Amino acid sequence: MEIILKEDIIGLGYKNDIVNVKSGYGRNYLIPQGKGVIASPMAKKILAENLKQQAHKLAALKADAEKKAESLSGVALCIAAKVSATGQLYGSVGANQVAEELKKLGKEVDRKIITMKDAKTVGDFVALVHFHKEVTVEIPVKVVAEGAPVEEKKAEAPVAEAEAPVVEEAAPVEE
Structure with a gap:
């Protein structure tokens, strides 16, 4: 039909x-x-x-949508959520939480135009914001455990670990 x-x-x-x-x-x-x-x-x-x-009205709507899209370019979100010991979230992170985080940044975006597969684990995800049928913005969303500073230290830890094996290899040779 x-x-x-x-x-x-x-x-x-x-x-x-x-x-x-x-x-x-x-x-x-x-x-x-x-x-x-x-x-x-x-x-x-x-x-x-x-x-x-309505061709000229539609062109104006598209231009307005492009302005909104430009204001969101370069925005990356980091959302803290409660996490179990296995890395599973208690609940999920979805379009509602993305809209709330954007609001905290001063960007008013209706949650209904945001599409995102619900995040049920810690990691990196992508939220799509559909301003117009030809204007869509991808926003990277990082879901972390509620102790965000701990996660930042963990992000620095792999760099230290990468250097650590060199030191560990040198230590057995000296012994």
């Missing part, structure tokens, strides 16, 4: 896109909620005419 979307739906499409969905999803959710209409030939003609008239 072809549907013309009336608003952005993450994972499906953006406003004014024509998408193919299962009939039940279109009939029972998209159309009653006002999120889409059936893509009849007449509706497609109306959509084409509306897009011609």
Whole structure:
């Protein structure tokens, strides 16, 4: 079933896109909620005419989205979470936590436009922020244990360990 979307739906499409969905999803959710209409030939003609008239507005929206994207370029997040002894998180880190961390940095981003696979372990992840259908920003997210200074010391430790084997190799030779 072809549907013309009336608003952005993450994972499906953006406003004014024509998408193919299962009939039940279109009939029972998209159309009653006002999120889409059936893509009849007449509706497609109306959509084409509306897009011609709104071309300059769409260009302005894209330019605004690019400005927002530039403000987030170079931003990397470090989120502290409670961790078990095995490295598993109690809960998970997702789009909500990413939005909160961005808010702390003074960047207002709606959590609904952020997509991220829930982080359930300590490590590096990527969050995608969809400002416009053609403008997407990748934000690196590092999930660490709640003792963040301890993690920073651990990051320095591998450098010391890399130097340590040289010293250890020299020690047995001297003995």
